[in-house]
Amino acid sequence: MELRTLSYFVAVAEELHFGRAAIRLHMSQPPLSRAIKQLETELGAALLRRSSAGVALTPVGAVLLDEARALLDQADRVRVRVAAAAGAATLTVGLLADSADPGASRLAGAYSRQHPGVEVHIRETDLTDPTCGLHAGLVDIALTRGPFDETGLTVHELRTDPVGALLRTDDPLARRDSLKLADLADRRWFRFPAGTDPLWQSYWNGGEPRVGPVVRGVQECVQAVLWNGTVGMTLVDHEPAAGLAVVPLIDMPPSRVVAAWNEDDTNPLIRSFVRIAVAAYRD
Amino acid sequence: MELRTLSYFVAVAEELHFGRAAIRLHMSQPPLSRAIKQLETELGAALLRRSSAGVALTPVGAVLLDEARALLDQADRVRVRVAAAAGAATLTVGLLADSADPGASRLAGAYSRQHPGVEVHIRETDLTDPTCGLHAGLVDIALTRGPFDETGLTVHELRTDPVGALLRTDDPLARRDSLKLADLADRRWFRFPAGTDPLWQSYWNGGEPRVGPVVRGVQECVQAVLWNGTVGMTLVDHEPAAGLAVVPLIDMPPSRVVAAWNEDDTNPLIRSFVRIAVAAYRD
DNA sequence: GGTGTCGATACCGTACGGGTATCGTGCCAC
DNA sequence: GTGGCACGATACCCGTACGGTATCGACACC
Missing domain, CATH: 1.10.10.10 (Winged helix-like DNA-binding domain superfamily/Winged helix DNA-binding domain)
Incomplete structure (x- = not known):
């Protein structure tokens, strides 16, 4: 045993x-x-x-x-x-910018309560790097959304969320109960800056090449829809801002919230962090 | 790890x-x-x-x-x-007869407190089998004194005790502060029944063949000294009965109180028992 | 009755845990 | 000072056990 x-x-x-x-x-x-x-x-x-x-x-x-x-x-x-006794109790956590996730805040509370001696460094990144700098070794662990290049990483799923379209309330499609990707085929979409993970781009554009404004963060997405009427991909449980509506997209594979870390990262705090993360997202 | x-x-x-x-x-x-x-x-x-x-x-x-x-x-x-959930939480403990050991009683209390669901069977044996039936598979674990044949057994030392001679108070040697084996060379000693572990016999007879009454238990030893004036080997911390005295034997190797079990015994309760035993005897 | 799913089994290669032999170092004795 | 000794580290070898791929067997569902 x-x-x-x-x-x-x-x-x-x-x-x-x-x-x-x-x-x-x-x-x-x-x-x-x-x-x-x-x-x-x-x-x-x-x-x-x-x-x-x-x-x-x-x-x-x-x-x-x-x-x-x-x-x-x-x-x-x-x-x-x-690790704390050895004076090496620091953990660098990467977060996707603007992600106001109730699971993440529960996790932050639970972690600091259980490990008060640990120094947690936070590094927020924009949508161009969904791994939050994991591949570059900038963070020990990333709390983010898939999909992205997972080579060399260990990825642990915390939750799956259904995906919806972010629309202006004056959009005729905004009154629908659900949508399919085909309903949005001729709309302007978000695009991502050059160098963004191709898996990420492809997923959030429904697998098609799209036209539309380039966005770097969630707030830019919101503004893009408000100003352009662009279709935004988002999560149905994401509370939309005033003037915006979210309609479920029934043929999009659900989005995965994950914790990810480098396989060869020997920081002993990672395991404990993941375990607490799983518990925080389960509740 | x-x-x-x-x-x-x-x-x-x-x-x-x-x-x-x-x-x-x-x-x-x-x-x-x-x-x-x-x-x-x-x-x-x-x-x-x-x-x-x-x-x-x-x-x-x-x-x-x-x-x-x-x-x-x-x-x-x-x-x-x-093991308790599987309904297999029974442990058979072998004790050397008449051993009124404060460590053993602390152990009994601590064990039953920590593992109330476990059924502990006690098997007391006389001095002819210091392993309390370990070799015959009659007990899971023996709380006993060395030395004995340890082949196939795992032996964990709990304590070492100095050894003394058990004498009648009217014995001239009883007034001495300490004794050597040579002082007792011509006395009558205890002997053990045929079939007793040779290591055990040799140790408690000071390495020499002896003459004297055959004893099977501690009470028989005490009576033998009272009736015959025989020299008895005993532990200095053993409170002597009325009319008896204990004098330390300075050239006897100290006696080991041990927990012993069969190497191949798969009973999952053994480890925990030994751990608690070590703690009980340490105090 | 074909097909698919899923756990069990068979078999294989490698890596790691355990062994013996030996080394390096520091201490002590003479 | 030097030889012996105590003790942990190192070198090397070997067997087991763990993880892999391929396949089987049982069962459910078209």
């Missing part, structure tokens, strides 16, 4: 699916199956019930899930405290 | 000696040195200061020692709780 094995079990118990858990753990499914089976053997109890209907926790498994989560949490705190 | 690695560090930090820690961990010294160095690298801080004067904890190491102990304790509790 090692911490790694327990984290495997937690992943499977949370996903209730070996394949998805394996993806989350950046490994393939067979060794994961084997590790869980070994854990069951070592503990002398069945933890999961595999059936054609799917994977379910046994009562013993439910107990272990609670206990393992607490143990892994404490292990993360050990890392943080050791 | 795995639980195993942390237990290595705790062993070294407690012994402040790589060689002794390696013995305690049933491994050799080089891989232990390497594991500690890897841990230091991973945590990015020096945990131990090696010098010719010996090994010392750095401030960071002191923090980790506390944290690691707490984490390992919690890991043990996880095992116990999972």
